[in-house]
Amino acid sequence: MKELTNEILNNLYVCMVRIRLFEENAGKLQENGKIPGALHMYVGEEAIAAGVMAHLSDQDQITSTHRGHGHLLAKGGEMDKMYAELFGKVTGYNKGKGGSMHISNLEVGMLGANGIVGAGLPIAVGAAFSNKFRKTDRVAIAFFGDGASNEGAFHEAANLAAVLKLPVVFVCENNGYGEFTPQAQHQAITDVADRAAGYGMPGVVVDGMEVIAVYEAAGEAIDRARKGEGPTLLECKTYRFYDHSGVRGMGFNYRTEAEVERWKKRDPLDLFKQHLLDQELMTEADAAALADSIRQEVEAAIEFAENSPDPDLSTLLEDVYTN
Amino acid sequence: MADANTQDKREIPYVMAINEGVHQIMQELDDTFLLGEDVAGVGGVFGTYRGVLDKFGPERAIDTPISEKGIVGLAVGAAATGLRPMVDIMFMDFLGVCMDEITNQMAKMRYMFGGAATLPITVMTMGGAGMSMAAQHSQSLEAWLIHLPGLKVVMPSTPYDAKGLLIAAVKDDNPVIVIFNKLSLGIKGEVPEESYEVPLGKARIAREGTDLTIVALGRMVYEALNAAEQLAELGINTEIVDPRTLQPFDTDTVIQSVKKTHKAMVVHEAVRFGGMGGEIAAQIQELAFDYLDAPVARIGAPFSPVPFNPGLEQAYMPNAEKIVAQAKELLDR
Numbered sequence A: 001m002k003e004l005t006n007e008i009l010n011n012l013y014v015c016m017v018r019i020r021l022f023e024e025n026a027g028k029l030q031e032n033g034k035i036p037g038a039l040h041m042y043v044g045e046e047a048i049a050a051g052v053m054a055h056l057s058d059q060d061q062i063t064s065t066h067r068g069h070g071h072l073l074a075k076g077g078e079m080d081k082m083y084a085e086l087f088g089k090v091t092g093y094n095k096g097k098g099g100s101m102h103i104s105n106l107e108v109g110m111l112g113a114n115g116i117v118g119a120g121l122p123i124a125v126g127a128a129f130s131n132k133f134r135k136t137d138r139v140a141i142a143f144f145g146d147g148a149s150n151e152g153a154f155h156e157a158a159n160l161a162a163v164l165k166l167p168v169v170f171v172c173e174n175n176g177y178g179e180f181t182p183q184a185q186h187q188a189i190t191d192v193a194d195r196a197a198g199y200g201m202p203g204v205v206v207d208g209m210e211v212i213a214v215y216e217a218a219g220e221a222i223d224r225a226r227k228g229e230g231p232t233l234l235e236c237k238t239y240r241f242y243d244h245s246g247v248r249g250m251g252f253n254y255r256t257e258a259e260v261e262r263w264k265k266r267d268p269l270d271l272f273k274q275h276l277l278d279q280e281l282m283t284e285a286d287a288a289a290l291a292d293s294i295r296q297e298v299e300a301a302i303e304f305a306e307n308s309p310d311p312d313l314s315t316l317l318e319d320v321y322t323n
Numbered sequence B: 001m002a003d004a005n006t007q008d009k010r011e012i013p014y015v016m017a018i019n020e021g022v023h024q025i026m027q028e029l030d031d032t033f034l035l036g037e038d039v040a041g042v043g044g045v046f047g048t049y050r051g052v053l054d055k056f057g058p059e060r061a062i063d064t065p066i067s068e069k070g071i072v073g074l075a076v077g078a079a080a081t082g083l084r085p086m087v088d089i090m091f092m093d094f095l096g097v098c099m100d101e102i103t104n105q106m107a108k109m110r111y112m113f114g115g116a117a118t119l120p121i122t123v124m125t126m127g128g129a130g131m132s133m134a135a136q137h138s139q140s141l142e143a144w145l146i147h148l149p150g151l152k153v154v155m156p157s158t159p160y161d162a163k164g165l166l167i168a169a170v171k172d173d174n175p176v177i178v179i180f181n182k183l184s185l186g187i188k189g190e191v192p193e194e195s196y197e198v199p200l201g202k203a204r205i206a207r208e209g210t211d212l213t214i215v216a217l218g219r220m221v222y223e224a225l226n227a228a229e230q231l232a233e234l235g236i237n238t239e240i241v242d243p244r245t246l247q248p249f250d251t252d253t254v255i256q257s258v259k260k261t262h263k264a265m266v267v268h269e270a271v272r273f274g275g276m277g278g279e280i281a282a283q284i285q286e287l288a289f290d291y292l293d294a295p296v297a298r299i300g301a302p303f304s305p306v307p308f309n310p311g312l313e314q315a316y317m318p319n320a321e322k323i324v325a326q327a328k329e330l331l332d333r
């Protein structure tokens, strides 16, 4: 595992702030009617994408979920093409044909958000198969939720990866809910990582609000995969600060304000910022300057997206097949 | 069965009609239960099951894990052992996850067992595009289902039919897939307060006419009605047939209409190639060839997944304008 240098610490923080500001603005844009369709945001879960992706290069692959913006940003996605995709513009990563739920960028190894819960897991196993087949040391990561761990696809992917000893890490973002159903009502276990034992792979639980903890646990699992020792199931305990879809969602009453507030006290950005301040690796002024520069990046990206054209209607039938 | 033309003029939206149907049939038949993702605690992500948990309790309104294979498989086993499951598959696209349970288990068990098993299952799901939900939340996949002997398939267009067909589907002793439309949820229409059935397998004449028959599926009935108004201004009198049930299909009503009008068009939101329109067109030419003044026209979506961009999506979906244009061509022949 790469040693946790000051540079890496700084990159982790930058990554998390970029995700937070991207998402906060996406949420506002949706509320203002500028982003059509569904929008599942990653606010509260930033430490996971940042901590895992810090170990990856563009050659390594990830599969994402319906909640995919943070994954793409951490994997090297550019904000302008991302907002453009959320707007449905032709300059977006998917030429406006996918939107939030299918946002992808194969050039940086991001094999797509996914509208089908659990569907990303076997696809990551396939990418890992490809890595092994071609004798590379690349790894594939499958991000998935606590809810997704109840789909058959999870179980088949886990077993396949273990028996074929593939270089894949299954990263469970356990935010305690599948849509509006709390974990205790959708599975009879507390730790999704327990399921690893059934497939013969290590299962690890980590505090998903602590980016350094995620970084270290992910590093070990990824090293193992690269060395050809097979898959790991890494469960990160986290929470989504926004509703399931949209900022305020549909107004369902399924969790208490007190619970949300309790988790917000462990905001992964606040925790990490405090750590960097305590360690004197960053000052308040540094943090403010960073936030400012990212805000500018966000503004420029939104402007790019707004000024971009919609796809021409003649593109409707393009990209169904290769030519 | 109540008559659509009773004095009861109460109008409620499609979503409420579904909700009322679910309540009434669960009240009437105590071997029914509702099973699906987020159907109980929050009453369904579309609001179709609001209040069901409060009324019938957690034994009969069950929030499941995200496990479509498990949900539909459970329904098959419960039905085979005497219960009457009502299953929700949130978006029709997710049928892909449980297609074995539907295709190889639910549809065939009775036949394979020599008639020994009875599977009174209702699968409720939501189809259709128009909300920028992109390629995996917008499909119209009814052609998959009508092709499976052993299944019945209904696609209500109006609030009246949504309630009546749902109740009939649950009472039917065969597996029935009920395909609702998410864009229709707010559409209001007359719905009697009491429980009633719309019989499976019977089409409805949504508009009477003499010059052209349009067979329109699901929400496309509204597009066809809109088109018919525009065509009326051109002096063209359109008859619209709403099949309501796709399997078994009410061939007679369609053929009678075509024999009267001599021209036919089929409209559905699903991809045109391999869609239900091909079957209907084939039946018309088999049974009314001598009455036809022109080939049967078909309107469906082009051969691509549903695009995300709203402009592309609008271009993708069949609508009144496309129907009018095609009708003019048909009548010019």
Ligand SMILES: Cc1ncc(C[n+]2csc(CCOP(=O)(O)OP(=O)(O)O)c2C)c(N)n1
Binding pocket: A065, A066, A067, A115, A116, A117, A144, A145, A146, A147, A148, A149, A173, A175, A177, A178, A179, A244, B037, B066, B068, B090, B094, B097
């Ligand atoms: C196969 C399938 N079933 C259901 C859904 C509807 N759905 C979308 S997200 C979601 C909850 C997913 O929960 P989890 O995996 O915990 O991810 P989270 O949203 O909490 O990040 C559900 C049920 C879907 N998109 N795909």
Ligand SMILES: [Mg+2]
Binding pocket: A145, A146, A147, A173, A174, A175, A176, A177, A178, A179
């Ligand atoms: Mg979750």
